[in-house]
Amino acid sequence: MARDQARTEPAFAPPRHESGTVPKRHWVLERGAERIPLPLGESVIGRGGDVDILVDNHRVSRRHAKITVNDSGVYVEDLGSVNGVRVDGVAVHGRLRLSPGMRISIADEAFDLTHTDRLEGARATQRVPTQDADDGHPADITTRRTHAFQLMLGVVDKAIALGKPDEAERLLGTLLSEVLDEAQKSNDVPTEIAVAAVQAAQKLARATGKSQWVEYPLRLFLARRALLPLEAVDELFAIARRASRLDLALLRRYVAMVDGLELGAGDRFVLSRLHNLANMLGAVSPR
Numbered sequence: 302m303a304r305d306q307a308r309t310e311p312a313f314a315p316p317r318h319e320s321g322t323v324p325k326r327h328w329v330l331e332r333g334a335e336r337i338p339l340p341l342g343e344s345v346i347g348r349g350g351d352v353d354i355l356v357d358n359h360r361v362s363r364r365h366a367k368i369t370v371n372d373s374g375v376y377v378e379d380l381g382s383v384n385g386v387r388v389d390g391v392a393v394h395g396r397l398r399l400s401p402g403m404r405i406s407i408a409d410e411a412f413d414l415t416h417t418d419r420l421e422g423a424r425a426t427q428r429v430p431t432q433d434a435d436d437g438h439p440a441d442i443t444t445r446r447t448h449a450f451q452l453m454l455g456v457v458d459k460a461i462a463l464g465k466p467d468e469a470e471r472l473l474g475t476l477l478s479e480v481l482d483e484a485q486k487s488n489d490v491p492t493e494i495a496v497a498a499v500q501a502a503q504k505l506a507r508a509t510g511k512s513q514w515v516e517y518p519l520r521l522f523l524a525r526r527a528l529l530p531l532e533a534v535d536e537l538f539a540i541a542r543r544a545s546r547l548d549l550a551l552l553r554r555y556v557a558m559v560d561g562l563e564l565g566a567g568d569r570f571v572l573s574r575l576h577n578l579a580n581m582l583g584a585v586s587p588r
Contacts, residue, residue, distance in 0.1 A: 328375050330354070330368075330405070330412040337412075339375065344368045346407055347380075360384050360408035360475060368405075375399045375414065384408035390459040390468070406456055409472055454501060466508035473501050477517065484524035495521055499533050506540045512547050515540055519548075519555045528559055534574045541582060552579055 328339040337354060344353040349363030356365070362382040369376045378396045379386040386393040387406040399405070405412045460469040480498045484490040490498075502517035518537065522529050529537075541547055556579050559572055 327417050328370055329415050329417060331415055332410070332412050339368060339370050341370050344370075345380070356407060356410055358408060358410055361410060362408075365407050366405075377405055382408070387456070390456050390463065390465075404456060406472070409475055411456055454504065457501070457504060461504070461508045466505070469508055470505055470511075473505060477502055477505075481517065481521050481524070484521055488525060490521075490525060492527070495525060495527070496530060496533075499529070503533065503536045503540065510540075516548055516551055519551050523551070523555045523558055526558060526562075528562060528564065528568055528571055529575075531571045531574065534571055534578065538574075538578055538581075541578065547582060549582060552582065 330337040330339060345364055345367050346352060346354040346356060346361075347363050347365040348356055348358065348361045352364060360383075362380070362384070364380050365382040366386045367378045367380055369378070376396050376398050377386060377388065377393060379393050385408070388397060388399065388403050390404075390406070399414050401414060401416055403414050405414060457469040457472055460466070460472065477498055480490055480494060484495070498521060499518040502514045502521075505511070506514035506517070515537070518529055518533050556575050559575060562568075564572060
């Protein structure tokens with residue numbers, strides 16, 4: 302079956318087992334540090350109060366997907382969700398048998414399927430932390446949100462490789478918009494998340510050539526009043542010429558803001574690269 306076709310498999314009635322019984326092969330969903338054991342039978346994923354695996358994300362439907370574990374294997378099924386279920390970047394319609402290592406995307410939340418011979422290594426949980434989580438230690442939340450980008454980037458890379466930049470944009474667009482909105486409202490986005498967001502936006506910039514993604518690093522770090530990493534500035538050089546339109550006034554504002562920061566020797570080199578970029582694009586007069 303071609304990878305760009307929707308995946309499906311004929312449905313059949315699986316043998317039912319006593320709820321909570323664990324199969325000999327212990328199947329686990331992994332999302333960052335979270336390891337979610339899958340018992341025999343059905344596990345519903347969603348953001349409603351009556352699900353087995355609760356995901357706090359407004360793009361996830363109340364009853365989004367169902368994972369079934371039985372003697373013949375593990376299966377995933379879309380329960381008529383709005384934003385869909387994908388496996389390794391390919392849409393699922395009907396019922397699909399899974400294999401270890403496959404990545405399951407529930408809207409823009411990504412889970413990896415694995416198995417283990419010992420259940421002790423898996424920590425049971427119903428609540429999957431996401432970018433919407435407002436509890437827990439701030440450092441833990443930052444780590445989880447950063448890892449969410451890293452998980453998504455793997456799926457996005459596959460979509461781009463399949464020649465589907467629009468799909469990559471759909472997967473990442475909401476996350477990127479939320480981070481930028483947070484930065485513009487509170488100026489309190491941690492560096493790790495901001496850097497991950499810039500990396501994601503620059504992947505989209507290369508894939509689509511759209512100026513909104515080329516400009517995203519400037520908008521985000523202008524809101525944070527911080528200097529972009531050297532790698533991001535170098536990437537701007539590589540992709541700026543491909544943008545259909547680049548807001549030179551935005552670049553000018555950003556360079557002026559960075560000019561006012563107290564910078565070390567290494568940071569001043571990054572600043573000089575920014576001035577070179579601005580000069581190349583005609584945003585400022587040569588220094």
